[in-house]
Amino acid sequence: xxxxxxxxxxxxxxxxxxxxxxxxxxxxxxxxxxxxxxxxxxxxxxxxxxxxxxxxxxxxxxxxxxxxxxxxxxxxxxxxxxxxxxxxxxxxxxxxxxxxxxxxxxxxxxxxxxxxxxxxxxxxxxxxxxxxxxxxxxxxxxxxxxxxxxxxxxxxxxxxxxxxxxxxxxxxxxxxxxxxxxxxxxxxxxxxxxxxxxxxxxxxxxxxxxxxxxxxxxxxxxxxxxxx
Amino acid sequence: xxxxxxxxxxxxxxxxxxxxxxxxxxxxxxxxxxxxxxxxxxxxxxxxxxxxxxxxxxxxxxxxxxxxxxxxxxxxxxxxxxxxxxxxxxxxxxxxxxxxxxxxxxxxxxxxxxxxxxxxxxxxxxxxxxxxxxxxxxxxxxxxxxxxxxxxxxxxxxxxxxxxxxxxxxxxxxxxxxxxx
Numbered sequence: 049x050x051x052x053x054x055x056x057x058x059x060x061x062x063x064x065x066x067x068x069x070x071x072x073x074x075x076x077x078x079x080x081x082x083x084x085x086x087x088x089x090x091x092x093x094x095x096x097x098x099x100x101x102x103x104x105x106x107x108x109x110x111x112x113x114x115x116x117x118x119x120x121x122x123x124x125x126x127x128x129x130x131x132x133x134x135x136x137x138x139x140x141x142x143x144x145x146x147x148x149x150x151x152x153x154x155x156x157x158x159x160x161x162x163x164x165x166x167x168x169x170x171x172x173x174x175x176x177x178x179x180x181x182x183x184x185x186x187x188x189x190x191x192x193x194x195x196x197x198x199x200x201x202x203x204x205x206x207x208x209x210x211x212x213x214x215x216x217x218x219x220x221x222x223x224x225x226x227x228x229x230x231x232x233x234x235x236x237x238x239x240x241x242x243x244x245x246x247x248x249x250x251x252x253x254x255x256x257x258x259x260x261x262x263x264x265x266x267x268x269x270x271x272x273x274x275x276x
Numbered sequence: 277x278x279x280x281x282x283x284x285x286x287x288x289x290x291x292x293x294x295x296x297x298x299x300x301x302x303x304x305x306x307x308x309x310x311x312x313x314x315x316x317x318x319x320x321x322x323x324x325x326x327x328x329x330x331x332x333x334x335x336x337x338x339x340x341x342x343x344x345x346x347x348x349x350x351x352x353x354x355x356x357x358x359x360x361x362x363x364x365x366x367x368x369x370x371x372x373x374x375x376x377x378x379x380x381x382x383x384x385x386x387x388x389x390x391x392x393x394x395x396x397x398x399x400x401x402x403x404x405x406x407x408x409x410x411x412x413x414x415x416x417x418x419x420x421x422x423x424x425x426x427x428x429x430x431x432x433x434x435x436x437x438x439x440x441x442x443x444x445x446x447x448x449x450x451x452x453x454x455x456x457x
Contacts, residue, residue, distance in 0.1 A: 057402050060419070064401035067418035068411030071310060075318050078421045085429045086359075094351070099445050104347050107340055142289075146298045173294040175286040194410075196303065198310030206313075206321055214326045218333040218352075226339030 069194065072135070072201025076127050079209055083119045106232045114224035122216045127208035134204030138197040141172035141179050147192050148179075155184060311410060314417035315424075316367040323360025330356065346451055347444075354443030358436045366428055371420030374399055378416055380406050 067074040094100060094108045137143035141152060152158050157172040159165060170177050179185065179193060297303055334348045378399040388396070401415060428436075 060399065060401040061403045063418050063422070064403055064411065064415045068408070068415050071314065071414050071417065074414065074418045074421070075315060078315055078418070078425060079318070081422070082363075082425050082428070085425055086432055097441050097444065099448060100347060104344050107344050108348065108351065137295075140289075141294070142292065143295045143297070145303050146296055147303075149296055171290075173290070173292075175289045195307035195310055196297075199306030199308070200310070202310050202313055203306065206318055209318060209322060210325045213322055214329045215333075218330045222334065222337040222339060226337070 069198070070201075071198055072131050072205045075202065075205045075209070076124070076131055079127060080120060080124050083116070083123055103233075107226075110224070110232065114221040118217050118220045118224065119213065122212040122220065123209065126212035126216060127205055130208030130211070131201055131205040134200040135197070138193070138200045139179055140174060140177045143200065144172070145192065145196055148189065148196070151184070151188055151192070152179075155182065157182070311413070314367075314371065314414075315421040316364045316371070319360060319363040319367055323356055323364070326356045326360070327353065347448060350447035350451060351440070351444045353447055354440045357443060358439040362431055362435050362439070363428070366424045366431060367421055370424035370427065371417055374420040374423065375416045378412070378419070380404065380412065382406065 067077075094105060094112060100108060141148060141157075144152070149158065152172045157177070159171040159173075165171070172179070179189060182189060185193075297306070330352050331349045334352050335345060337345060337348070340348070377396060378401070379396040380400065381397075384393055384396050399419060405411060
């Protein structure tokens with residue numbers, strides 16, 4: 049039977065289980081959620097701002113639409129991508145602390161200088177090496193590995209989010225919005241005998257109507273983003 | 277072909293030298309960031325880097341005329357300032373609030389009333405491992421962040437959007453004042 053209390057407890061347990069030891073993933077996932085939720089607000093600030101002229105709105109509204117799409121996509125792919133590099137480097141012990149090196153040396157997982165690589169043996173720093181699968185992981189390694197891995201994942205996640213939100217997004221959205229602005233202006237100036245215009249929701253009397261355009265933008269869920 | 281490429285990539289990765297961090301200060305700092313930094317720090321860093329980079333990118337956008345560029349710069353600055361201030365404040369406040377409502381049994385004072393006890397544990401997860409304090413701290417960060425995002429859907433309209441509009445107009449006014457001088 050449906051029980052809100054059971055659902056709420058399930059939600060709390062899910063958050064604890066999935067993010068309790070995974071701060072890097074939490075930052076990526078909540079970042080994406082933030083971008084999705086914030087997409088609703090920004091267009092409001094542009095559409096209802098009387099100090100921004102009609103022509104400027106023609107640029108700014110598409111800019112906000114582009115923002116939302118690019119923000120969400122680039123945030124997720126870049127941030128999780130860069131975070132993955134941090135996670136992979138630490139999990140394979142390609143990047144490790146001196147304490148971890150000592151422990152891995154003791155258990156024979158480090159390929160020493162001049163030592164010949166044994167076939168089929170996976171060494172620390174190899175792509176298929178997984179420090180968390182070692183026999184002495186829980187007893188000796190975990191306490192030293194987890195804080196370092198969590199820190200590396202948070203740092204790489206932050207780097208990814210800065211690159212995606214502050215460099216890739218503004219450049220990509222400006223290019224996209226400029227194309228959209230040109231399209232919108234050419235629609236405004238189109239002759240009245242355009243056959244396709246009857247079914248176009250942003251056109252009025254075969255020409256684009258600012259009112260219709262604004263209405264369309266304000267009801268569009270992911271129309272833009274005021275980063276929250 | 278894809279399998280060959282993957283194997284080649286793996287071989288390249290395997291042959292890369294390993295990196296060892298030996299300085300205790302660096303190791304401690306990395307561990308500290310993993311333990312203590314959360315969404316308010318992320319939001320603040322995004323805001324600081326955004327104000328340093330984004331207005332410049334908007335100003336250098338030659339696809340649009342100068343007047344539009346000026347409005348875009350003003351709005352970008354306003355958006356970053358409004359979003360960062362409310363974003364950091366709300367995340368931090370929610371995480372603090374969640375911490376007050378997700379206490380372990382050991383954290384509750386013995387003389388607390390039944391109501392207080394219930395309140396202080398209303399967000400404590402049932403599958404809590406009382407020994408793992410870090411996991412509980414991360415849970416509080418995650419829960420606080422998620423609930424603050426839900427709240428921010430509303431504050432976005434109530435605070436961020438009008439605040440962005442107010443700041444945009446202020447900045448446009450400042451630009452016009454500067455031009456008329």
